[in-house]
Amino acid sequence: MTNASRLRLxxxxxxxxxxxxxxxxxxCGSPSRAPRSGAPHEVRFVQWITQRAAGRLTVVxxxxxxxxxxxxxxxxxxxxxxxxxxxxxxxxxxxTTRGLDYFKSxxxxxxxxDGATLTWRNDVERGSQPSGAIxxxxxxxxxxxxxxxxxxxxxxxAAPLAPSGEARVTEIERSTIRARGERREVILYAVTGLxxxxxxxxxxxxxxxxxxxxxxxxxxxxxWEEVLPTLETRQLAAAREHERRLAxxxxxxxxxxxxxxxxxxxxxxxxxxNGQTVVVRGDRIEQVGxxxxxxxxxxxxxxxxxxxxxxxxxxxMHVHVASIDGGAHLAAGVTSVRDLANDTDMILELRAAWDxxxxxxxxxxxxxxxxxxxxxxxxxxxVVDTEEDAVATVARYADLGYEQIKIYGSLHRDLVPVIxxxxxxxxxxxxxxxxxxxxxxxxxxxxxxxxxHADMLLLDFMRDVAGxxxxxxxxxxxxxxxxxxxxxxxEARAFIALLRERGTxxxxxxxxxxxxxxxxxxxxxPRYAAVIDRWPIALQRRYRTGGLPVDPELDPRFRASFGKxxxxxxxxxxxxxxxVVGTDTLAxxxxxxxxxxxxxxxxxxxxxxxxATLGAARVMKRERELGTIEPGKLAxxxxxxxxxxxxISDIRNTAxxxxxxxxxxxxxxxxxxxxxxxxxxxxxxx
Numbered sequence: 001m002t003n004a005s006r007l008r009l010x011x012x013x014x015x016x017x018x019x020x021x022x023x024x025x026x027x028c029g030s031p032s033r034a035p036r037s038g039a040p041h042e043v044r045f046v047q048w049i050t051q052r053a054a055g056r057l058t059v060v061x062x063x064x065x066x067x068x069x070x071x072x073x074x075x076x077x078x079x080x081x082x083x084x085x086x087x088x089x090x091x092x093x094x095x096t097t098r099g100l101d102y103f104k105s106x107x108x109x110x111x112x113x114d115g116a117t118l119t120w121r122n123d124v125e126r127g128s129q130p131s132g133a134i135x136x137x138x139x140x141x142x143x144x145x146x147x148x149x150x151x152x153x154x155x156x157x158a159a160p161l162a163p164s165g166e167a168r169v170t171e172i173e174r175s176t177i178r179a180r181g182e183r184r185e186v187i188l189y190a191v192t193g194l195x196x197x198x199x200x201x202x203x204x205x206x207x208x209x210x211x212x213x214x215x216x217x218x219x220x221x222x223x224w225e226e227v228l229p230t231l232e233t234r235q236l237a238a239a240r241e242h243e244r245r246l247a248x249x250x251x252x253x254x255x256x257x258x259x260x261x262x263x264x265x266x267x268x269x270x271x272x273x274n275g276q277t278v279v280v281r282g283d284r285i286e287q288v289g290x291x292x293x294x295x296x297x298x299x300x301x302x303x304x305x306x307x308x309x310x311x312x313x314x315x316x317m318h319v320h321v322a323s324i325d326g327g328a329h330l331a332a333g334v335t336s337v338r339d340l341a342n343d344t345d346m347i348l349e350l351r352a353a354w355d356x357x358x359x360x361x362x363x364x365x366x367x368x369x370x371x372x373x374x375x376x377x378x379x380x381x382x383v384v385d386t387e388e389d390a391v392a393t394v395a396r397y398a399d400l401g402y403e404q405i406k407i408y409g410s411l412h413r414d415l416v417p418v419i420x421x422x423x424x425x426x427x428x429x430x431x432x433x434x435x436x437x438x439x440x441x442x443x444x445x446x447x448x449x450x451x452x453h454a455d456m457l458l459l460d461f462m463r464d465v466a467g468x469x470x471x472x473x474x475x476x477x478x479x480x481x482x483x484x485x486x487x488x489x490x491e492a493r494a495f496i497a498l499l500r501e502r503g504t505x506x507x508x509x510x511x512x513x514x515x516x517x518x519x520x521x522x523x524x525x526p527r528y529a530a531v532i533d534r535w536p537i538a539l540q541r542r543y544r545t546g547g548l549p550v551d552p553e554l555d556p557r558f559r560a561s562f563g564k565x566x567x568x569x570x571x572x573x574x575x576x577x578x579x580v581v582g583t584d585t586l587a588x589x590x591x592x593x594x595x596x597x598x599x600x601x602x603x604x605x606x607x608x609x610x611x612a613t614l615g616a617a618r619v620m621k622r623e624r625e626l627g628t629i630e631p632g633k634l635a636x637x638x639x640x641x642x643x644x645x646x647x648i649s650d651i652r653n654t655a656x657x658x659x660x661x662x663x664x665x666x667x668x669x670x671x672x673x674x675x676x677x678x679x680x681x682x683x684x685x686x
Contacts, residue, residue: 040060040061040062041060041061041062042058042059042060042061043058043059043061043207043221043222044056044057044058044059044221044222045057045058045059045142045208045219045220045221045222046219046220046221046222046225047072047217047218047219048217048218048219048220048225048228049072049074049216049217049379050216050379050380050381052381054072054073054074054078055070055071055072055073055078056069056070056071056072057069057070057141057142057143057219058070059143059207059208064086064087064088065084065085065086065087066083066084066085066086066087066143067082067083067084068081068082068083068084068085068141068143069081069082069083070082070083070141070142070143072217074102074379075376075378075470075472076376076472076473077102077103077104077472078102079099079100079101079102079107079139080099080100081097081098081099081100081101081107081139081141082097082098082099083095083096083097083098083141083143083144084096084097085143085147087147089154090150090151090153090154091113091151091154092111092113092134092135092147092151093112093113093114093115094111094112094113095109095110095111095135095137095144096109096110096111097109097110097137097139097141099139101139101545103472103516103546103547103548103549104472104549105123105521105545105546105548105549106123106549107123107139108122108123109121109122109123109137109138109139110122111135111137113131113135114131115131116130116131117129117130117131118130118131118132118133118135118162120135120162122137122138122139122541123138123521123522123545123546124138124521124522124541124544124545125522125541125544127162127163129162129163132159132160133159133160133161133162133163134148134151134152134155134159134160134161134162134167135161135162136148136161136167136194136537136538136541138541138542138544138545139545142201142208142211142219143208145191145199145201145208145211146201146203146207146208148167148169148191149169149189149191149201149203150206152167152168152169152191153169157169157170161193161537161538163537164537165193165536165537165538166193167191167192167193167194168191168192168193169189169190169191170189170190170191170192170198171187171188171189172187172188172189172190172200172238173187173188173234173238174186174187175187175188175234177224177227177230177231179224179226179227180223180224184204184209184224185204186202186203186204186209186210186231187202187203187204188200188201188202188231188234188235188238189201189202189203190238190242192674193536193538193674194536194538194539195536195538195539195542195674196324196328196535196536196539196673196674196675197239197242197324197673198238198239198242200212200235200238200239202231202235204221208221209221209224210224210227210228210231212228212231212232212235214232214235214236214239214322214323214343214346216322216379218232236323236346239323239324240323240353240359243323243324243326243327243353243359243360244358244359246326246327246359246360246669246672247357247358247359247360249327249360249664249665249668249669249672250357250360250662250663250664251662251663251664251665251683252661252662252663253301253661253663255297255299255300255301256279256280256281256286256296256297256299256300256301257279257280257281257300257301257303257658257661257663258277258278258279258280258294258296258297258300258301258302258303259277259278259279259280259303259305259310259637259639260277260291260296260302260303260304260305261275261276261277261291261304261305261306262276262277262278262305262306262308262309262310262639263276263305263308263309263310263643264276264278264288264309264310264629265309265310265311265312265606265609265613265629265644265645266628266629267311267312267609267610267613267614267627267628267629268610268614268628269606270604270606270607270609270610270645271606271645272309272606272643272645272646275290275291275292276288276289276290276291276294276305276310277289277290277291277294277296277305278310278629278637279294279296279297279300280635280637280658280661281297281661282635282661283634283635283660283661283662284631284632284633284634284635284661285629285630285631285632285633285634285635285637286631287631288629288630288631303639303656303682304682305639307641307642308639308640308641308642308655309639309640309642309643309644309645309650310629310637310638310639311333311609311613311629311637311638311640311644312613312614312617312626312627312628312629312636312637312638313333313334313335313336313362313613313626313636313637313638313657313658313659314332314333314334314335314336314581314591314612314613314638314651315334315335315336315337315338315580315581315612315613315616315617316329316334316336316337316338316362316581316582316583316587316590316591317337317338317507317580317581317582317616317619318338318340318452318507318509318580318582318583318584319337319338319339319340319582319583319584319587320339320340320341320342320584321337321339321342321347321350321361321364321587323346323350323359325361325587325588326350326354326359326360326361326362327360327361327669327672327673328586328587328588328589328669328673329361329362329587329588330360330361330362330588330657330659330664330666330669331588331654331657331664331666331669331670331673331677332587332588332589332591332592332652332654332666333638333640333651333654333657333666334362334587334588334591335362335363335636335637335638335657335658335659336362336363336364336365336616336617336622336626336636337362337363337364337365338364338365338366338367338404338582338616338620339364339365339366339367340367340369340404340406340431340452340582340584341367341368341369341378341379341380341406341408344368344400347364347366348366348400348401350364351364351366357662360664360669362659363636363659365403365404365620366397366400366401366402366403366404367402367403367404367405367406367429367431368382368393368397368400368402368404368405368406369382369405369406369408369432370382370383370384370390370393370394370405370406370407370408370411370419371383371384371407371408371409371410371411372384372385372408372410372411372412372415372435373385373410374410376409376410376436376468376470377408377410378408378409378410378433380408384411384415385412385415387415387418390415390418390419390422391418391419391422394419394422394423394426394428395422395426397428398423398426398428402428403428403429403620404428404429404430404431405419405423405428405429405430405431405432406431406432406433406452407419407430407431407432407433407435407448408432408433408435409433409434409435409436409470410435410436410470411435412435412437413435413437413438413442416435416438416443416446417446417447420446420447420448421447424447429449429450430447430448430449430450431448431449431450431451431452431505431507432448432450432451432452433452433453433456433470434451434456434459436468436470439459439460439463440456440457440459440460440495441460441495441498444498444499444502444504445498445502448504449503449504449505450504450505450506450507450580450619451504451505451506451507452507452509452582452584453507453508453509453512453513453584454506454508454509454510454513454565454568454569455474455475455478455482455513455565457495457506457568458478458482458485458564458565458568459474459477459478460495461485461489461491461492461495462477462478462481462482462485465477465480465481472548475513475516475517475548476548478513478517478561478565479516479517479548479550479554479557479558479561480554480557480558480561481561482561482564482565483557483560483561483563483564485564487564487567487568487571496571496572496575496577497575499572499575499577500575500576500577503578504577504578505577505578505579505580505619506569506572506577506578506579506580507579507580507582508565508568508569508579508582509582509583509584509594510565510566510569510594510597510598510601511527511583511585511590511593511594511597512583512584512585513562513565514526514527514562514593514597515527515547515585516547516548517547517548517558517559517561517562518547518558518559518562519545519546519547520546520547520550520555521544521545521546522544522546523544523546524540524543524544525543525544525547526593527585527589527590527593528543528586528589528590528593530593530649530652531589531652532544534670534675534676534677534678535674535675536674536675566597566600566601566602567601569597569598569601569603570601570602570603573598573601573602573603573607574602578615578619579598579611579615580611580615580616580619581594581595581598581608581611581612581616582594591612592649592651592652595608595609595612595644595648595651596648596649598611598648599648605644605645605646605647605648606645608648609644609645609648609651613627613628614627614628615627634660635658635659635660635661636658636659636660637657637658638654638656638657638658639654639655639656639657639658639682640652640653640654640655640679641653641655641679653678653679654666654677654679655679655680655681655682656681656682656683663683665681665683665684666679666681667679667680667681667684668681668683668684
């Protein structure tokens with residue numbers, strides 16, 4: 001077994017060995033197991049998260065009606081849904097969904113199509129329009145993905161969506177799978193128009209067979225679990241092919257590139273300098289200086305910088321990248337990311353493909369997760385409960401080129417110093433959630449180099465009401481009690497002084513808590529309110545469903561508690577505690593909001609931008625190559641309309657991104673992702 005295989009996070013090789021074969025297109029697959037006329041027919045599915053069975057899906061078909069129950073557990077989170085669907089041929093004419101969503105908020109959603117009028121209601125909206133469109137539900141079960149494919153195929157492969165947009169379906173491949181002495185013909189379909197990337201689903205005989213989110217979650221018909229690794233491999237190949245087509249959007253220029261008459265953001269000073277010219281040759285910055293003093297090389301590609309600002313490429317210091325994220329990061333000006341827990345084989349392969357330019361995406365620095373056993377173990381199978389395993393796991397991560405260890409909440413406190421010592425011996429940083437058996441103060445004193453998430457700090461001042469900090473109780477406790485914390489108290493001042501004294505970095509992920517604590521059903525999530533109308537309709541709905549369920553009487557309290565989190569981040573910055581900008585959620589778009597929240601916390605815009613550029617490079621020891629716009633450094637740059645050091649929201653106005661001298665037009669990438677972007681790239685005028 002390779003080192004990478006030992007650090008697998010997802011279900012490849014986790015099932016007993018069996019004879020599983022895949023062939024090409026075949027007509028010899030067994031027919032669909034259709035029920036006898038008038039006899040209800042039940043099909044069961046198993047849901048996997050990482051390598052653990054985490055839930056079930058049951059579908060009972062009785063004539064034109066399907067009754068669906070779906071649930072899975074992700075720690076103390078996870079949905080509980082009951083759905084009833086009535087079909088007229090391949091058309092969904094009735095759908096009702098009841099239950100709880102991922103955060104345990106009540107769900108009530110309904111669709112009716114009488115052939116003349118389509119009406120719907122959910123926690124986000126109510127609407128109606130003439131029949132003929134397809135309504136993608138907000139709280140969908142995996143069965144809904146299969147039903148959507150059937151509706152699209154019946155419509156000829158494409159159909160309008162309600163209330164806007166269009167979806168298309170493409171058959172990717174037909175394969176015969178064999179297991180348990182049986183064989184089935186399954187078809188992989190890709191649906192576009194719902195989100196930022198094709199949505200994949202496996203069907204057999206026109207009904208759901210498997211639904212796989214590589215690197216995270218898998219669902220398959222009961223008894224066929226052993227084929228999941230093979231199906232995942234095939235699906236990943238289809239995703240790679242899509243991403244290779246996106247790679248054609250990269251523009252490699254043999255000649256020098258000159259940004260003329262542009263503002264240049266000085267990340268050391270946290271301010272812009274007007275009237276500058278920046279010359280790039282190959283993958284390096286060659287010249288930077290006043291436009292009147294910089295000679296533009298003959299034959300250079302000249303980009304007019306009037307009214308625009310060039311900044312060093314942005315860093316997102318808290319991601320869990322999927323292969324589909326590369327374009328969204330680059331379109332947002334993010335040229336470097338730090339991945340803080342992922343499928344080992346997948347992330348190593350993806351990083352190599354991005355580095356080679358076979359697919360498009362940012363530079364990736366790797367952090368490897370380690371947790372302990374228990375009912376609230378995080379989304380990983382890298383679990384240790386002995387000193388020997390802890391040391392060996394750190395060594396395997398180091399051997400694979402990881403630069404950081406991320407400790408998770410179920411790790412036994414006695415193993416924390418063991419991991420820290422082993423990691424520091426191999427020159428790896430250590431960060432993470434504060435283990436449930438420890439306080440943040442104890443974690444810092446034990447040698448944590450960094451702490452993820454601002455709630456982990458606030459919980460230090462409310463230990464008597466926090467409950468188990470590994471589950472959602474910590475979010476509820478923060479919402480109810482953080483507003484009352486006195487951050488000027490001697491205890492708080494001592495804690496902040498400890499962080500400063502130890503040089504402990506804080507990764508607040510403010511947008512995550514803005515969503516959890518302040519998002520409400522029917523309203524755009526605040527973190528995406530400025531851009532959500534530009535997205536595909538299904539993605540819009542996903543981010544209008546709200547965060548934690550909150551009693552209306554507690555709403556002001558939850559919002560005040562998020563305000564306390566902002567206050568904490570401002571205090572940390574003014575005290576000299578190093579911060580990094582990380583998001584832990586949707587690629588690209590979220591970093592812009594995180595920067596806005598830093599400014600809302602009282603950090604000047606220029607200083608926030610410095611944290612997201614040079615500051616990140618310093619934390620990860622890349623400041624000799626990245627983080628500033630200076631001759632000799634790697635040409636990772638972003639050109640934006642306006643001046644985000646004066647108005648931080650201008651950071652969204654990306655006009656061009658450069659990674660290692662390769663140019664990308666954000667508007668072209670966004671268009672390929674189904675997103676409207678208001679800024680036209682100068683590359684698109686040529």
